[in-house]
Amino acid sequence: MKQSLLFAPTLKEAPKDADVKSHKLMARAGLIKQTAAGIYTYLPLARRAMNHIERIIREELDQRDCSELLMPALQPRDLWEESGRWGEYGPELFRLKDRKDRDFCLGPTHEEVITQVTRDYINTYKKLPLALYQIQTKFRDELRPRFALMRGREFIMKDLYTFHTDDQDLDLWYDKIMKAYTVMFERMGLQTKIVSSDTGQIGGKEADEFMVMSEVGEDTISYCDTCQYGANQEFSGLHEKDPCPKCDSGTIKEAKGIEVGNIFKLGTKYSESMNAYYNDKDGQKTPVVMGCYGLGISRTLMAVVEQNSQEHAMVWPKEVAPFYVHVIPLKTNQEEDMAAAQSIYKTLNQQYDVLIDDRDERPGIKFKDADLIGIPYRVVIGKDLKDGLVEFTNRYTGEKKLVKVAEISQHIHR
Amino acid sequence: MKQSLLFAPTLKEAPKDADVKSHKLMARAGLIKQTAAGIYTYLPLARRAMNHIERIIREELDQRDCSELLMPALQPRDLWEESGRWGEYGPELFRLKDRKDRDFCLGPTHEEVITQVTRDYINTYKKLPLALYQIQTKFRDELRPRFALMRGREFIMKDLYTFHTDDQDLDLWYDKIMKAYTVMFERMGLQTKIVSSDTGQIGGKEADEFMVMSEVGEDTISYCDTCQYGANQEFSGLHEKDPCPKCDSGTIKEAKGIEVGNIFKLGTKYSESMNAYYNDKDGQKTPVVMGCYGLGISRTLMAVVEQNSQEHAMVWPKEVAPFYVHVIPLKTNQEEDMAAAQSIYKTLNQQYDVLIDDRDERPGIKFKDADLIGIPYRVVIGKDLKDGLVEFTNRYTGEKKLVKVAEISQHIHR
Numbered sequence: 075m076k077q078s079l080l081f082a083p084t085l086k087e088a089p090k091d092a093d094v095k096s097h098k099l100m101a102r103a104g105l106i107k108q109t110a111a112g113i114y115t116y117l118p119l120a121r122r123a124m125n126h127i128e129r130i131i132r133e134e135l136d137q138r139d140c141s142e143l144l145m146p147a148l149q150p151r152d153l154w155e156e157s158g159r160w161g162e163y164g165p166e167l168f169r170l171k172d173r174k175d176r177d178f179c180l181g182p183t184h185e186e187v188i189t190q191v192t193r194d195y196i197n198t199y200k201k202l203p204l205a206l207y208q209i210q211t212k213f214r215d216e217l218r219p220r221f222a223l224m225r226g227r228e229f230i231m232k233d234l235y236t237f238h239t240d241d242q243d244l245d246l247w248y249d250k251i252m253k254a255y256t257v258m259f260e261r262m263g264l265q266t267k268i269v270s271s272d273t274g275q276i277g278g279k280e281a282d283e284f285m286v287m288s289e290v291g292e293d294t295i296s297y298c299d300t301c302q303y304g305a306n307q308e309f310s311g312l313h314e315k316d317p318c319p320k321c322d323s324g325t326i327k328e329a330k331g332i333e334v335g336n337i338f339k340l341g342t343k344y345s346e347s348m349n350a351y352y353n354d355k356d357g358q359k360t361p362v363v364m365g366c367y368g369l370g371i372s373r374t375l376m377a378v379v380e381q382n383s384q385e386h387a388m389v390w391p392k393e394v395a396p397f398y399v400h401v402i403p404l405k406t407n408q409e410e411d412m413a414a415a416q417s418i419y420k421t422l423n424q425q426y427d428v429l430i431d432d433r434d435e436r437p438g439i440k441f442k443d444a445d446l447i448g449i450p451y452r453v454v455i456g457k458d459l460k461d462g463l464v465e466f467t468n469r470y471t472g473e474k475k476l477v478k479v480a481e482i483s484q485h486i487h488r
Numbered sequence: 489m490k491q492s493l494l495f496a497p498t499l500k501e502a503p504k505d506a507d508v509k510s511h512k513l514m515a516r517a518g519l520i521k522q523t524a525a526g527i528y529t530y531l532p533l534a535r536r537a538m539n540h541i542e543r544i545i546r547e548e549l550d551q552r553d554c555s556e557l558l559m560p561a562l563q564p565r566d567l568w569e570e571s572g573r574w575g576e577y578g579p580e581l582f583r584l585k586d587r588k589d590r591d592f593c594l595g596p597t598h599e600e601v602i603t604q605v606t607r608d609y610i611n612t613y614k615k616l617p618l619a620l621y622q623i624q625t626k627f628r629d630e631l632r633p634r635f636a637l638m639r640g641r642e643f644i645m646k647d648l649y650t651f652h653t654d655d656q657d658l659d660l661w662y663d664k665i666m667k668a669y670t671v672m673f674e675r676m677g678l679q680t681k682i683v684s685s686d687t688g689q690i691g692g693k694e695a696d697e698f699m700v701m702s703e704v705g706e707d708t709i710s711y712c713d714t715c716q717y718g719a720n721q722e723f724s725g726l727h728e729k730d731p732c733p734k735c736d737s738g739t740i741k742e743a744k745g746i747e748v749g750n751i752f753k754l755g756t757k758y759s760e761s762m763n764a765y766y767n768d769k770d771g772q773k774t775p776v777v778m779g780c781y782g783l784g785i786s787r788t789l790m791a792v793v794e795q796n797s798q799e800h801a802m803v804w805p806k807e808v809a810p811f812y813v814h815v816i817p818l819k820t821n822q823e824e825d826m827a828a829a830q831s832i833y834k835t836l837n838q839q840y841d842v843l844i845d846d847r848d849e850r851p852g853i854k855f856k857d858a859d860l861i862g863i864p865y866r867v868v869i870g871k872d873l874k875d876g877l878v879e880f881t882n883r884y885t886g887e888k889k890l891v892k893v894a895e896i897s898q899h900i901h902r
Contacts, residue, residue: 079553081620083609107605110564110592115605118555118620125556139493141532142539146642147561147625148582150524168562170584170594172641173629178524180584180594191521191529195497200848206495206532211561211625215587227586228560434614 075397077431081118083107084443094290096380097222099388103446105379112219112227116372119447122396122427124230124375128209130261130393131232131369134254140205140234145187147211151177153186156348163275166214180213183276185344185366188235193350196362199239202352203247207234209371221290223376224332234367239354244339244363251367255284255335258369262378263391264334269295271336276366277343284335284369286377295331300324332377333370340364388448389469392488398426399486400449404437404456414479415455418464422453422483451486489811491845495532497521498857508704510794511636513802517860519793526633526641530786533861536810536841538644538789542623544675544807545646545783548668554619554648559601561625565591567600570762577689580628594627597690599758599780602649607764610776613653616766617661621648623785635704637790638746648781653768658753658777665781669698669749672783676792677805678748683709685750690780691757698749698783700791709745714738746791747784754778802862803883806902812840813900814863818851818870828893829869832878836867836897865900 081104088098089108100106105120116124132142154160160179168180181187188206195201212231219227234251238244252268259266264286271283285295296312301321318324342361345351350362382388390396399422403415412432419430429449431440444452454465463476466485477485495518502512503522514520519534530538546556568574574593582594595601602620609615626645633641648665652658666682673680678700685697699709712732732738756775759765764776796802804810813836817829826846833844843863845854858866868879877890880899891899 075550075555076553079555079618081555081557081606081609081618109560109567109601109604110562113560113562113564115560115601116558117605118557121556121558121622124558136489139490141489141494142535143495143532144530144535144538144644146523146527146529148524148527148627148642150527153523165587168584168586170582172582173579173631187523187529190523191531192495195495204493204495208535213562217587228562230558 075427075429077429078433080429082443082447083117084446092222094221094224094380095385096290096376096383097224098385099383099446100222100376100379103388103448106222108222112216112225114223114226114228114372119396120375123378123390123394124371126394126396127262127371127374127378128232130258131209131371134258134261135205135207135234138205138250138254140207142208143191143206144208144210145181145184145191147181147213148178149181149184149187151179153190153348154179157186157189157344158347159186159275166216168213168215182212182214183368184208184210184233185235185276185340185364186348189344189348189350189364192237193345193348193362196237196350196352198353199355202237202239202362203243204237205234205247207232207367221376223372224290226372229373230371232369232371236365236367238363238365239352239360240363241341244341244365248337248339248365251337251365252282255337255367255369259284259286259334259374261393262374263394264374264377264381266334267295267297267331269297273338276338276340278338278340278366280339282337283333284337285331286334286381287329288332288377288380289330290332290380293331293333294328296326296328298324299327332373332380334374334377335367335369337367338365340366383448386442387445389450390448392450395448395450396427397429397449399428399451399453400444400447401428401430402440402444402452402454403431404440404454406432406434411455411459414459414464418453418455418479418482422486425483426486453482489841489843491843492847494843496857496861497531498860506636508635508638508794509799510704510790510797511638512799513797513860514636514790514793517802517862520636522636526630526639528637528640528642533810534789537792537804537808538785540808540810541676541785541788542646544672545623545785548672548675549619549621549648552619552664552668554621556622557605557620558622558624559595559598559605561595561627562592563595563598563601565593567604567762568593571600571603571758572761573600573689580630582627582629596626596628597782598622598624598647599649599690599754599778600762603758603762603764603778606651607759607762607776610651610764610766612767613769616651616653616776617657618651619648619661621646621781635790637786638704640786643787644785646783646785650779650781652777652779653766653774654777655755658755658779662751662753662779665751665779666696669751669781669783673698673700673748673788675807676788677808678788678791678795680748681709681711681745683711687752690752690754692752692754692780694753696751697747698751699745700748700795701743702746702791702794703744704746704794707745707747708742710740710742712738713741746787746794748788748791749781749783751781752779754780797862800856801859803864804862806864809862809864810841811843811863813842813865813867814858814861815842815844816854816858816866816868817845818854818868820846820848825869825873828873828878832867832869832893832896836900839897840900867896
């Protein structure tokens with residue numbers, strides 16, 4: 075892709091309300107733009123990275139027998155009356171009326187809809203288990219939206235729902251999905267920790283959170299540095315360096331974390347209130363046992379930026395990078411330089427997503443933008459072209475060297 | 489994928505309100521399920537087909553130098569006051585207030601947001617042209633939602649916006665995108681006709697619609713059977729068999745069409761009202777010239793079903809098919825049959841998306857479901873397996889024959 079046609083409006087200064095490193099960098103790199111408090115547009119570089127995150131999620135869930143569907147954002151009040159949440163849910167729920175004065179809400183979560191969608195179908199044990207997910211925009215009217223994508227009012231989530239005959243089958247799937255999450259986050263270049271959490275407005279019996287360790291974030295988590303088990307509640311009252319109450323030898327550490335996933339053993343909360351029953355092998359009417367598994371996609375994007383950036387630069391993890399190679403001719407008005415750049419672009423673009431900086435800008439501006447944009451491999455066409463050499467940078471290692479044009483691709487690694 | 493784990497709740501009868509062939513078939517094949525009037529869940533088979541439609545759109549637009557972004561559904565009133573549409577737009581606009589009593593609407597279209605997103609960036613002619621699109625959920629509170637996805641209240645669209653220095657450049661891009669549309673629809677297996685249309689609530693100078701010829705649909709279009717030019721307005725008052733006023737030899741034909749795309753030369757309507765100006769080569773402040781290009785993804789899905797179905801069966805076009813090959817062992821309790829089915833599945837699944845009907849159901853039910861689900865190539869494992877043969881059906885041609893297990897893949901064509 076030509077950079078002149080890519081919409082990446084980099085900024086010299088971050089917006090005043092940006093008080094987190096990743097928020098500053100995302101605004102400066104032209105990744106996001108605010109439309110209203112807590113409401114953002116994902117610009118092309120962010121959309122490309124997010125498409126990769128979505129692809130990784132689909133690949134990992136599909137190969138574990140989950141199926142994708144898409145539920146509506148507009149949800150009628152009657153479904154929420156069935157579950158009892160219309161009254162329970164606070165002002166975070168966006169509510170509206172249609173032209174005929176009927177009540178709707180904008181879904182912050184989809185337990186009601188998925189139960190309505192599946193309850194007629196799951197009439198016998200033969201139809202279980204079942205695992206359905208969606209990638210969708212969600213809404214929550216936060217009192218104080220902040221940290222950009224970390225606490226937004228409109229955000230993107232993957233939500234998976236599983237259905238089972240009994241608790242044992244739920245446990246099996248819960249473990250399977252928990253492992254899938256670990257794989258997904260690793261592929262996205264994120265180090266996560268699993269901590270048990272409360273069940274909040276979703277409800278259910280048991281829940282776990284996937285936390286990205288970070289200097290910023292909404293939660294402080296305490297965890298044992300030896301047995302690696304961590305939990306907000308169980309360890310509450312405990313502080314840095316206290317002995318671990320779970321194992322003999324560990325001590326407690328504290329960290330400010332970003333929650334990127336939250337998974338729940340719902341049990342029969344929704345199936346009982348919304349009448350989702352199946353006939354078991356003995357013909358007995360039995361409530362379906364459910365699990366639900368959230369993964370905040372827009373928030374994960376921000377966590378990726380947070381973990382992989384410095385103040386004026388970032389480097390995208392391989393599988394999430396919006397482009398893989400950045401080709402930068404320094405003098406776009408020099409015919410030979412541009413011809414070489416075009417030729418390098420064409421060759422590499424057969425194998426990788428390549429961005430070519432064809433803009434008529436000064437080298438200083440090009441390098442500043444390139445550092446912000448964070449493409450992992452960089453090829454600079456400059457004064458050594460006369461000797462058939464270009465400057466090649468592996469931005470993961472920082473290694474910079476002159477390489478022969480014909481040998482560039484040998485230095486790029488998947 | 490195992491059919492036992494796929495959520496495709498086929499029905500014997502279509503819902504009572506389904507009065508269109510495609511609506512009946514989509515409900516019966518387990519493609520969609522209604523959550524409220526005009527509000528649907530896209531079940532896994534539909535979501536898979538829609539993912540293919542989205543992939544085709546991305547491929548065709550990306551290779552034409554368009555970039556994907558994602559704008560919010562929640563749009564603040566002040567943006568719509570700038571364009572003047574807050575007052576102009578009727579009760580089709582879903583409006584709501586946030587917890588701080590500020591007005592928002594749910595976007596039926598994104599001219600305001602895209603102008604806000606780009607106007608600071610496009611400060612000079614050097615930043616033009618620019619082409620940005622998104623694939624996103626839109627909202628329109630229809631008075632009478634009907635025909636399922638054809639006139640829904642929550643629907644999925646691709647909307648592209650282009651930005652230019654002048655009308656000549658807009659014309660060039662308008663033609664380029666018009667050609668891209670023709671290619672996209674062809675790849676989706678749809679025959680479309682282009683007719684000029686009015687500019688409606690979007691505004692602008694000139695607009696064209698892409699119509700799928702169909703017995704159902706919201707619009708009757710009249711077109712010349714010789715010069716192939718058709719137009720709602722220009723030909724209004726003309727009827728079937730009238731002579732064409734445009735060419736010498738043609739006569740007029742009428743058809744009930746489904747509008748799947750609508751493209752507009754917006755001109756400077758939004759840039760002037762919303763202050764999107766750039767400096768031209770002489771330093772003169774000039775309004776940006778804009779185009780916008782909609783493509784109804786959920787509606788296109790329905791048009792694909794309408795054009796490729798009969799009452800009890802459909803066959804998906806190749807590039808849109810949710811699965812490509814359907815492997816159906818008739819006796820799941822026979823060890824040899826299942827072993828052969830699994831082996832065929834594993835081999836074909838390396839190259840194609842394959843669905844295997846592992847359900848313990850009677851052959852009659854399996855065939856009825858398979859006809860509804862509409863997978864193009866079918867392999868039935870039955871009584872001829874003892875001779876190393878399976879029944880192979882190419883559902884495009886209807887040709888059915890016994891083939892050797894080892895030779896199945898020779899009969900499947902991309």
